[in-house]
Amino acid sequence: AQKITQTQPGMFVQEKEAVTLDCTYDTSDQSYGLFWYKQPSSGEMIFLIYQGSYDEQNATEGRYSLNFQKARKSANLVISASQLGDSAMYFCAMRETYGQNFVFGPGTRLSVLP
């Protein structure tokens, strides 16, 4: 069964607008971590943001925020004020405490339009 689902293979957003990338996950663990990574066309994987399952506040890192809804098992990434340099693949990932492994979703390709 898919542990991480990203239902949007591709998305477009106008420069300076906000965009939400969806991520839902499946786990029976009570303690886990959720992550978002960015992969630009150059290929490197860049860590963006982290949310722990016990964290009560939604994580924020600059223009990135994570909309964490634990009951719905969703961890959507919100990018505010999109920039051309945000065009990339975005991967949602989860680490289950006892699995000690990071599982990645299939990714969403974001294109920012001028």
Add this chain to the structure above:
Amino acid sequence: DSGVTQTPKHLITATGQRVTLRCSPRSGDLSVYWYQQSLDQGLQFLIQYYNGEERAKGNILERFSAQQFPDLHSELNLSSLELGDSALYFCASSEYRDRDEKLFFGSGTQLSVL
């Protein structure tokens, strides 16, 4: 710069050959992960080492093997290469701390099997 070093960046070889990919983790990180990223399968977890010992195994083929040395660098050996092994191979390291563990990726090795 994530601090994780992977060499070589590019590798072109023929079917049936054997190659070795090398990874140096961030200073202080004890855990090393290997991932394979191909166009049709996304990021696939191969294997994890922690302080020299194998910690978790994913969908790693029997033709592939890895190890982590006392200085914590890791090598991924791919043998009897097939066309389908062409992919981007990532190494990532993390400091193993429950709930706050983050993966930091190297820039990857692009393997082309001809």
